[in-house]
Amino acid sequence: MTEHLIDPGIVEAHNRRNGDELAQDYEALARALSRRGLDCEALLARVSALEVAVPSWGVGTGGTRFARFPGPGEPADIFDKLEDCAVIQQLGRATPRVSLHFPWDDTAEMASVKARGEELGLGFDAVNSNTFQDRPGQKLSYKFGSLSHVDAEVRAQAIAHNVDCISRGQALGARALTIWLADGSNFAGQSHLAQAFERYVESVRAIEAALPDESWRLLLEYKNFEPAFYATVVQDWGSCLLAAQAVGRRTRCLVDLGHHAPSTNIELIVARLIAAGKLGGFHLNDSRFGDDDLDAGSVDPFRLFLVFNELVDAEQRGAWDEAPALMLDQSHNVTDPIESLMLSADAARRAHAQALLVDREQLAACQARNDVAMAAETLRRAYRTDVTPLLAEARRRIGGAIDPVGAYRVSNYRKTVAARRPQATGSGGIV
16 A cells, blocks of 8 residues: 555545535536537546656755755655655656666665655656766766766776666666766867767667666767757757667657757657657756756746647657657756646646647648648647646546645645754755
């Protein structure tokens, strides 16, 4: 039986207070959708099936290069993090898996981590490697790169770390390894651009060869800049696609929404990666300028909808052999991380639900006759639909909260854990 860290009675009482209003709103939405030939119950089932992983590091307070201001009840270790993730799942019912990051979540008790996750009703998603920081006692530094480093010994060390992450993932029941590479250069001439990429591909081939079986995936991220500011080894989706194609069938591209220049057409990138058969997953977040790691849908919810529009279209066309993995990857600098992650998972389901409302036949007909105004309006009509009652009813039916943030605040969970967890101290930059 799943251990609940918030008394289910609190959730039930919260739902009773909000149940009548939700019933009326859901009925009104069902009638409106019925007039458009849509079955609200069928949509509810589709929306309920969408799951998003939460990052273990996301339940702690983030920061900037200037400062970090931790809040009360910060998780002190991986077991505290799992508890916070369990609360997100208990109330929101959209995030049943956690993605761990090594060495941040390192522990000799990996079996205990898996067991604790099972007690809390959690599974484990892709594990993440880290060769963008030096660890205490590490033999060789990654200051000038890791998987693409000019020194073969440094590359071997970075490969070994990734292989170790795969082993830890196996112990957890994970089925994927995600690699984000910080390697790059800050000055013209610092690095041989072609050879650095070749060394990276060679290293990733060695990592893919260490995957346990055909069910495992290797997910490669790209990022346009930072920490390298002149040239990043894997700086865009094209470089990532070239690498994935060069490495092998089990290696695919992961799209982090914040790893693009402002105004980049991310949905077009998604369409191209689907066409290439190399879309492996997403890190969902939002941004104004760069890799801001803001809450998903908080800045440009229409862009999030357009991304999901491509995913729904591809699914209905049978354009892939497996659906891409979804995970939140955010830095919560000024909000309660639990609240932000619940709201972000809800934003993902909202975008998915709205994409399911697109009249595909009408859209195709408008495109075929070059009816630009009505093609655009077909998308906007789906996006304007308020699916809040649908999302709330989906949560309610499987034991979640009609209003997850409201129930969370009533529970006083943050105050409760703050009383037993040591107070974290601030720092001069990102943890």
